[in-house]
Amino acid sequence: MFNKTKVFFExxxxxxxKETWVYQTKLFNNIINIKLYNRLNKNKIKxxxxxxxxxxxxxxxxxGKRGSYKNLLFNKIIKKKSIFKIDRGGDITYHGPGQLVCYPIFDITNFDLDIYKYLRFLEEVIIKLIYNYCIKGYRIYNETGVxxxxxxxxxxxxxxxIRISRLVTMHGFALNVNTDLSxxxxxxxxxxxxxxVTSINVETRYIIYMYEVKLLLKKYLIYFFKIKFI
Known part of the structure; x- marks a missing residue:
């Protein structure tokens, strides 16, 4: 029997x-199409x-889809080359080397979660992770993140x-590890x-091994979401 909390990991x-965005959108749409199929074919559940x-x-x-271009502080020429208007919640952020980005494309009903609990679980995963580096993270009401x-x-x-449709998520979170915060x-x-903004590197004053952070991240995702990685 297939465990509904099994997760295909890459x-x-x-x-x-852009390549990653296209790929995760494909996975996201695949899950939604399967859910729609199952709704119409009760005897042939996928x-x-x-x-x-x-x-x-x-x-x-x-x-993000509700983000404002007023929060960009650089010129329009650079803007066209290096910014993507995308379909997630939230405003503007930066991604780059030294930052670990995690994209869970989950049917959250597989984990018996609603959207509120899903977001709080993501925050708690990061809070537990950074505590390994003697960093105390916390939440702020109405400002999602750590x-x-x-x-x-x-x-x-x-x-x-994140983006969510039919209780399927995409996009996710970005943890500053050794990120160039400039x-x-x-x-x-x-x-x-x-x-x-800050990073694990700034808070500890040490260069952090990314492979170690990835292992810790998987550990706490398993703990909170009861994941079985494939």
Whole structure:
């Protein structure tokens, strides 16, 4: 019998944003089509799969569907080459080397979750992960993501932005590991003016091994979502 929390896992290492976006959209649509088929064919139910992608992108900015171009602080020529207006929630963020991006393409009913609990689980996964580096992360009401308070300023260490349709998710979260944070100076991250960004590297003052972070991330995803990786 197929375990509904089984997840097909792929680690792309480094991959361009647009290629990854096209690929995850294909997986997302596949899950939705299977769910629609199952609704119409009660006697021939197909297994509804789940997918998880790890990736580091080249330098790129992405703007969520409700994001404002006012939060871009660089010129229009650069803008056309390096920004994508996409179909996730949230405002503008940066992706680049040293940042671990995770795309869960899940039917959250397979995990007995609603959207609120799904987002809180993602946050808790990151909070547990960064605690391994003696970093205390926390949530802020109505500002999805994971935050760190270094007494001088509240900074976001992990941004979360998703798309959901028929309880199927895509997009996900971006954890700053060894990220060059200077790229965030070109934007108002997530459209929030009074808070900044940070990384595991900045908080610990050590270069962090990405493979170690990936192992920890999988560990806590397994713990909270009861995942069986394929």
């Amino acid at each position: 680690d792309f290492k480094n991959k361009k944003f 297994i509804v799969p789940n997918y998880l992608l790890f990736v580091e992108h080249n330098h790129v900015y992405t703007l 935050w760190v308070n270094n007494k001088k300023k509240i900074n976001k260490i992990c941004a979360i932005g 790229y965030f100076n070109n934007i108002i991250p997530c459209g929030i003016k009074n808070k900044g």
